[in-house]
Amino acid sequence: MLDAGLKAQLTTYLQNLRQPITLVASLDDSKGSVDMRALLDDVASTSDKVSVRFDGDDARKPSFAIERAANDAEVRFAGLPLGHEFTSLVLALLHVGGHPPRIDAEVIERIKALDGDYQFETYFSQSCQNCPDVVQALNTMSALNPRIRHVAIDGALFKAEVEARQVMAVPTILLNGQAFGQGRMEIEQILAKLDTGAADRMAEKIRAKDAFEVLVVGGGPAGAAAAIYAARKGIRTGVAAERFGGQVLDTMDIENFISVPHTEGPKLASALEQHVKDYEVDVMNLQKAVGLVPAKTPGGLHEIKLENGANLKARTLILSTGARWRNVNVPGEAEYKNKGVAYCPHCDGPLFKGKRVAVIGGGNSGVEAAIDLAGIVAHVTLIEFDSQLRADAVLQRKLASLPNVTIIKSAMTTEIHGDGSKVNGLTYKDRTSDTAHRVDLEGVFVQIGLVPNTEWLKDSGVALSPRGEIEVDYRGETSIPGVFAAGDATVTPYKQIIIAMGEGAKASLSAFDYLIRLPASEAAEAA
Structure with missing residues (x-):
């Protein structure tokens, strides 16, 4: 064996x-x-x-x-x-x-x-x-x-x-x-x-913490890189993360991280966490940010409000809260989540062995999911809103070669059906003929991209794009002096791990540059 x-x-x-x-x-x-x-x-x-x-x-x-x-x-x-x-x-x-x-x-x-x-x-x-x-x-x-x-x-x-x-x-x-x-x-x-009683005890410990010089909000690749670069400067650094590792934890195979031919998301996330802990960084995991109160004056203390009622203060912030899977937002999706509606084909695919499933989304993630599932399930129906798939050509050729895959383009999913306990079908509208069609199946895998985790910033004064991404300049600074941002939560294009790490490092260096250029009187007042 x-x-x-x-x-x-x-x-x-x-x-x-x-x-x-x-x-x-x-x-x-x-x-x-x-x-x-x-x-x-x-x-x-x-x-x-x-x-x-x-x-x-x-x-x-x-x-x-x-x-x-x-x-x-x-x-x-x-x-x-x-x-x-x-x-x-x-x-x-x-x-x-x-x-x-x-x-x-x-x-x-x-x-x-x-x-x-x-x-x-x-x-x-x-x-x-x-x-x-x-x-x-x-x-x-x-x-x-x-x-x-x-x-x-x-x-x-x-x-x-x-x-x-x-x-x-x-x-x-x-x-x-x-x-x-x-x-x-x-x-x-x-x-x-x-x-x-653990949450209350943790909140009490957090309230007692002194202000940080750099506080990183988010523990994905961007946040980890930012924390390491800040700590290496010898300044007081903290990380508040809802889950350390972020979206990387949900990634199966990583083959484009330069110098590492292949790794898996959880392994990379574990390595990131260990690297951060090699430095004097105060890592506060399982802490969800729900609000930001900017400093009243340049060099003053910004405040991050946490879900448990505690708050953290820092002279500079680096926002790196990342993104999450986008929902298709049709009737039945929420009701049947984890009852046939799934978002991780690697995790949940084996539970649908021999059954019929749909994949919603024709980008790389959707086509890769359909290819993986085709080796397990009886039949895969891939549904794409656009008139053509957006995945890389090599993936499209592989998908087209599979005998148990049906590709439906120009199709808008309108409802996910179930019997009260599990999924039993899906309805889509043909966008060219405006006719509705039902597909009988047992599972629906949603793969339509990501949405930034920035809802908590809407009343903070941090400028957001129409898509909810944090607007940053070439230095990673937001619309608020002393507040920087990096990674998938920002307008920076190409949501890739290696890009997030680079942007996190850049935001951290910018935050340090901001700190050392503060007038001595403002720095003393902030402390």
Whole structure:
């Protein structure tokens, strides 16, 4: 099951085990069980602290538990933790085996202090880049607190269960049998939902912070670059981010980041966060900005209002809040989100295996999604508003070669239909004949571009374009002195990771230049 290279790496990792662990498998006669037996035998062969048994009686087969001898920790996988989830397996082995997780000591103590019995279930797919964060977070919590249990379930393998529970997006998280969350969640987010006083405590800590010289709002590539460049100047730098990594976290393959032939969004986001933390930057994650109050005088303090009621002050700001997937905004979209309406073909595509789906959008993202889905689903209908596709020619040729794809151009989606619990169709209007047509299907993937995250700035005095993008000059400065902006939230064309990083660095250098040119009296007053 594991090649020689992976086994060698695993042998090295498992030298960090501090306590013996046992893998207890529940198997049947399926091919999945045969593969699981081979996987677990390979894992056990890499460390004398790992043993394996095949006498488990769990109802889900194939599945296996990772147990500690003291019986005070258990993590379970229903299905093979391969693909993106192989790292989750390695970390689960280490953490159940006593190797400390790489999270803040304060977070560890909060997890251990949780009072209650929590049985988590997470549905994942091996191709989902968002799922590992959730699986790893809950596995870590299970290893730290004996009253927390977690099972990660491969939705593609347990299709009957997925259908019965109407799971149509991954990751989907259940707590004690009830819906808990969907989509990417970090360990702090999960903990905040369980520890209801956490938000108030965090708000109190933020209120007590001194003013920053540079405050970056947003933690994507632009924000990370801005923070690093500011910190390297030796000035007091903070980052307030709704989720560190931003839109990059939802990107599967990155092949145009110069000098790096291939990487994946979550890996790049993790590297960005680690690079920022190598400097003296105060990173405040999971903090959503809801308002900006500009300084009354040049060199004064700008104020950022946060959703939790706290506020942050800084002499200069760098706004890098990025963008999010654009909604098609038709009846049925909101009602059936995660019930057949999806935005990530890599994550949710395996749940539609053998079914009919539509992709709305004929740009690169839409055509790439249709190509990927065509290898999984029964049929793909691609719907494009324009009279021609806008994707690169090479992608269009690939799409046209696929036998299970229908391309409909000059079509305006008007409604997404469902039976009350899941999607069952879509209606579009032919823009040339003005006639309506219905397509029967089980899933709709929306891929029509991005919208800037700037609604919170509309009453701030920061000038926005008609599309809601922040207007900046060649230095990255906005209409307000001392407030700069960078990345996908701005009017800068070509929304690319490498461009966002460059713009973030430029905005940071401009902010530093602004600070050092302030008259001494204004700088002293601002401080």
